[in-house]
Amino acid sequence: MIIKELITVTSAMEKQLETVIEELKGVQEYPMDKLVSIIQEVGFECDLCARCCTREFNDHVFLLTDDTKRVKELNPDYLEPAPYYELCDQHGNFYVSGYALKAKEDGSCIFLDNKRCTIYDKRPTICRLYPYMLHREPDEDGNVDWRQISGLNQHGHYHVNINDDEATAIAGLIKSYETAYLKQLIAFYRKAQEHFSKNKLKHVKGVYDREMRKFNKGGEITVFVLSNGEFTEHRVLK
Numbered sequence: 001m002i003i004k005e006l007i008t009v010t011s012a013m014e015k016q017l018e019t020v021i022e023e024l025k026g027v028q029e030y031p032m033d034k035l036v037s038i039i040q041e042v043g044f045e046c047d048l049c050a051r052c053c054t055r056e057f058n059d060h061v062f063l064l065t066d067d068t069k070r071v072k073e074l075n076p077d078y079l080e081p082a083p084y085y086e087l088c089d090q091h092g093n094f095y096v097s098g099y100a101l102k103a104k105e106d107g108s109c110i111f112l113d114n115k116r117c118t119i120y121d122k123r124p125t126i127c128r129l130y131p132y133m134l135h136r137e138p139d140e141d142g143n144v145d146w147r148q149i150s151g152l153n154q155h156g157h158y159h160v161n162i163n164d165d166e167a168t169a170i171a172g173l174i175k176s177y178e179t180a181y182l183k184q185l186i187a188f189y190r191k192a193q194e195h196f197s198k199n200k201l202k203h204v205k206g207v208y209d210r211e212m213r214k215f216n217k218g219g220e221i222t223v224f225v226l227s228n229g230e231f232t233e234h235r236v237l238k
């Protein structure tokens with residue numbers, strides 16, 4: 001029985017892992033000239049509205065491993081487990097692939113002051129990249145395709161001239177961020193496979209949903225975050 005369950009767990013996670021590896025391949029193979037031309041066509045320019053630094057506009061600031069190290073040096077209390085936990089075991093413990101920045105009570109980033117970033121030179125990679133991205137996502141009709149810009153026409157200026165060098169540099173940054181993000185996710189699933197097999201755990205969707213309902217009503221949950229190749233335990237309240 002246990003062996004059968006472990007095989008099921010392994011194959012479910014293997015499937016998730018395969019999807020992420022496939023996405024990574026897609027990012028690496030995505031034509032640079034196409035990305036450069038989209039960047040130039042959109043011609044985005046930041047107008048310093050700072051809306052992207054608030055939860056009203058952006059749900060959370062996900063941190064790559066190097067970003068986490070940098071924020072930890074500034075203030076470890078400004079880190080929290082990223083939301084949208086990938087897994088939940090049969091005991092109700094959640095697992096997630098990284099940290100996010102905390103927000104203030106008004107929903108603005110913990111580092112935002114008077115519409116300005118107080119750690120501009122040390123800001124996380126995603127903040128340097130925003131609003132660019134390279135994800136496969138479903139559109140309003142459910143058709144999955146690549147998405148390269150977030151919040152199009154909701155902030156900033158558009159159709160600004162971006163020269164070839166600048167657009168190529170942005171395209172390079174997009175690919176490098178998405179590659180690092182997906183590699184972090186792959187490392188997470190590999191570590192989770194090892195941890196779940198060793199401790200006879202399995203991901204249970206029903207338990208995930210039940211615990212999230214409790215959490216949303218104010219209950220405390222346990223979340224393990226992958227950090228430096230190991231899971232670090234946190235108690236989390238909404």
Ligand code: SF4
Nearest residue numbers: 053109111112117127
């Ligand atoms: S770290 Fe700086 S740029 Fe990033 S969301 Fe916070 S205030 Fe904005």
